[in-house]
Amino acid sequence: MSSTHIVSIYDEELKYLTRRISEMGGTAEQMVGDSVRALVNTDVALAQKVISEDVILDTAERQINEKAIVTIAKRQPMAADLREIMGAIRIAADLERVGDLGKNTAKRVIAVQGSSIPRNLARGLEHLAELALMQLKEVLDVYASRNIEKAKEIRERDDEIDAIYTSLFRELLTYMMEDPRNITPCTHLLFCAKNIERIGDHATNIAETIFYMATGSQPEGERPKDDHTTSVGAVEE
Amino acid sequence: MTEAATEELLDKKMNAVPLKMVGKDVSVYYGDKRALYDVNLNVRENTVTALIGPSGCGKSTFLRTLNRMNDTIDGCRVTGTITLDGDDIYDSSIDVVELRARVGMVFQKPNPFPKSIYENVAYGPRIHGLAKSKADLDQVVEQSLQKAGLWNEVKDRLHEGGTGLSGGQQQRLCIARAVAVSPEVILMDEPCSALDPIATARVEELIHELRTNFTIVIVTHSMQQAARVSQRTAMFHLGNLVEENDTDKMFTNPDDQRTQDYIMGRFG
Ligand SMILES: Nc1ncnc2c1ncn2[C@@H]1O[C@H](COP(=O)(O)OP(=O)(O)O)[C@@H](O)[C@H]1O
Ligand SMILES: [Mg+2]
DSSP: SSSSSSSSHHHHHHHHHHHHHHHHHHHHHHHHHHHHHHTTOOHHHHHHHHHHHHHHHHHHHHHHHHHHHHHHHHHHOOOHHHHHHHHHHHHHHHHHHHHHHHHHHHHHHHHHSSSOOOOHHHHHHHHHHHHHHHHHHHHHHHHHHHHHHHHHHHHHHHHHHHHHHHHHHHHHHHHHHOGGGGGHHHHHHHHHHHHHHHHHHHHHHHHHHHHHHHHHSOOSSSSOOGGGGGTTTTTOO | OOOHHHHHHHHHHHHHHHHEEEEEEEEETTTTTEEEEEEEEETTTOEEEEESSSSSSSSHHHHHTTTTTTGGGGTTTEEEEEEEEEEEETTTTOOOHHHHHHHEEEEESSSOOBBHHHHHHHHHHHTTOOOOHHHHHHHHHHHHHTTTTHHHTTTTTTSSSGGGGGGHHHHHHHHHHHHHHHSSSEEEEEEESSHHHHHHHHHHHHHHHHTTTOOEEEEOOOOOHHHHHSSSEEEEEEEEEEEEEEHHHHHHHHHHHHHHHHHHHHOO
């Protein structure tokens, strides 16, 4: 930001929020990456690590909220400062959810261990995860840089993740139809895919929040549709 | 109707609110010193308009142009036009005493006359001939004190001195005094700066109620107060009006960088 507050401790309080959000972002990224790696390699130890890390994000979110509330009460923030604080609260909530989704994926590693995941399915999941992680990483970069154009780009790119998720969904259905014994592991994988797709949505939320923080208005235009699988299998009209 | 449509309608209504006072290219000079630069500012009917900005930016100076209080200051000169319901208040045909009855004023420091509570309120109606009888006057006094939210606190000691009241009560007495002559516009210059938070809250609550019957312009150095009490806010800086906006917009997303810096407590 271009200028500083006359009361310098106010700046410190806002910086605290920014720093904690960045830390949360780093942890969330790590957890998501680890959870997918644990899934495709059926690495139970790594999955356990992810599960145990969730509490870090829960704690961080709570601390950010507490600091935000105290800052609002003490400083009566206005305009961009107020948006900064509200934005921090919202982004912290999104990142906490990203952590939950990583943890949920990790939990399913334990459930699917023993059943082998077909190679191309694993690749599909990895690809989905790569895209979601890239969205997450880029949106965290935008949080640091406040590059509005970038924020808009990220928001528009969510389409790609949705498309891959939809194709994975169809593919999983074919495995289940082929052999009913696939139903249990494939259902878990389906949830994992959904988890990863939801991470993309949270990255989109964060991009919109950053846009709002910087401009005071919501980004224009319809947000890309999130989930096309609601109509998969439905009779085409 | 959808919620959004209702909101839009309300916004339209807000823009359709009649203009009570219009300032056009208003400049003020104190001798050679220029204090205001071509200010264009509208005051909407039944709206609280807050004037904010750093000390010395010209808020009080502008406020005083609205009822020609500057006339009383030696060497002070006003150019541009200011209208009240479309009539130029600086026109030679205007009776300044009558103008000040229509556009009343409440000052920073509560300044009751050294007389009884009753006399403080009755003074204006009496000199303006607004009450025909003692009973009439009693009624005006009671109603004014009611409107100022002070009646219950003073009804049993109307004939005690006004200066014996607490600071907050004194300020509400001054508001009752302003209200007593049935003005259309009430100007307030930092009316809470000498009051504690509770007394301040009472006055703010009062401003909220008065808005139904009066048009209010308030100078305040507290941005939070401007945000709390007003619907429109005007930001002054070095004698210029830098931004006039809906209060909600002003304090969440102002258009001008100087407004931004000021309300956020920053320096550029
Ligand atoms: N009676 C006066 N005589 C000379 N200069 C004045 C007088 N009143 C105000 N000024 C000057 O005009 C400018 C605006 O003052 P004022 O309207 O009181 O500002 P604010 O109310 O925003 O603090 C200041 O520079 C101030 O010194
Ligand atoms: Mg002043």
